[in-house]
Amino acid sequence: MRDRPALARTAFAVVRDAGGPVERIAGERCAWRFRLHFHAGNEVVHVLAGRARLRLPDGCRDVTAGDTVVVPAGVVHRFEPLDRQGWAFVSRFVPALPAPSGGTATLAARASVLLAQRPSLRTDVAAVARSCAVSEGHLSRAFRRETGCSLHNFHVLLALQQSKALLRRQVPVADAALAAGFYDQAHLNREFVRTYGMTPAVFRDGWAAAA
Numbered sequence: 284m285r286d287r288p289a290l291a292r293t294a295f296a297v298v299r300d301a302g303g304p305v306e307r308i309a310g311e312r313c314a315w316r317f318r319l320h321f322h323a324g325n326e327v328v329h330v331l332a333g334r335a336r337l338r339l340p341d342g343c344r345d346v347t348a349g350d351t352v353v354v355p356a357g358v359v360h361r362f363e364p365l366d367r368q369g370w371a372f373v374s375r376f377v378p379a380l381p382a383p384s385g386g387t388a389t390l391a392a393r394a395s396v397l398l399a400q401r402p403s404l405r406t407d408v409a410a411v412a413r414s415c416a417v418s419e420g421h422l423s424r425a426f427r428r429e430t431g432c433s434l435h436n437f438h439v440l441l442a443l444q445q446s447k448a449l450l451r452r453q454v455p456v457a458d459a460a461l462a463a464g465f466y467d468q469a470h471l472n473r474e475f476v477r478t479y480g481m482t483p484a485v486f487r488d489g490w491a492a493a494a
Contacts, residue, residue: 291315293480297493298375304493306376310480314369319361319432320440320478323447324376326354328362333370336363340431355379359431359440390415391429394422398438404464406435439474446471450487453494459483 293310306324312332319338330350337344337352338361345365346352354360356379364370388396397411411434412422426434442463449459460471460483475483 291480292476292482292485295479295481295485295489297489299493302378304490306489307373308376308479308481309373310371312369312371314364314367315372315480316363317361317480318477319359319436320443321357321359322354322376323356323444324378325356326374326376328352328354328372328374331371331373333368334365335370335372336365337361338363338431340429359437389429390417390422390425394426394434395437395441398434399441401438402464404435404438404442404466406438408434440478443474443478446475446483447486450483451490453487453491456483456487459487 291310291313293308293315296307297304298307299305315335328346328351330346330348330352332348334345334347337346337354339354340359344352348370362370362372393415394411397414398406401407408419408423412419415422417425423434426437430437432440442465446459446463446465449462450456454462456471457468460466460468463471465471465474472482475481475486479486
């Protein structure tokens with residue numbers, strides 16, 4: 284986030300289409316550098332100006348003005364600027380189809396379930412590793428290899444998803460922060476801005492306006 288001017292923020296709105304409400308995030312041209320994150324729905328990104336690099340667990344892709352890229356739901360990724368001029372974009376989030384059931388859960392999937400059950404953002408990798416019957420080192424390496432990020436970062440992302448679900452229902456920001464496991468409202472604000480370029484209050488107000 285150091286490359287982004289302190290006052291730069293994304294714009295958020297909830298729009299209606301035939302399938303129901305759709306979240307929309309837009310950013311004017313800026314050196315946007317979002318943290319590793321994922322979304323509950325498929326993200327359809329239209330690059331309006333400039334150039335950026337999309338980082339995915341299996342590699343990178345450079346995008347430029349006029350490109351459209353779809354990041355599937357649940358895939359950890361990040362966008363980075365390729366120069367000082369930055370890039371402009373608009374993203375829409377389309378609900379994803381339910382994942383097929385069956386099969387054996389991967390180690391990362393098992394760890395993710397355990398992280399989601401923790402009452403706070405104290406990740407405690409050792410406890411998660413014991414529950415998965417593997418060493419801390421093996422779990423950390425396997426998790427990063429499969430998801431592209433660390434267990435703690437993923438734990439924060441799970442908490443952010445939980446806070447967003449609460450904010451959509453118009454739960455006060457301070458209450459949503461504590462219910463999702465953040466230390467306080469300021470902690471949620473910092474992580475929300477770092478990840479989405481807006482405050483949780485802006486996200487909540489966007490859903491309130493749509494209602």
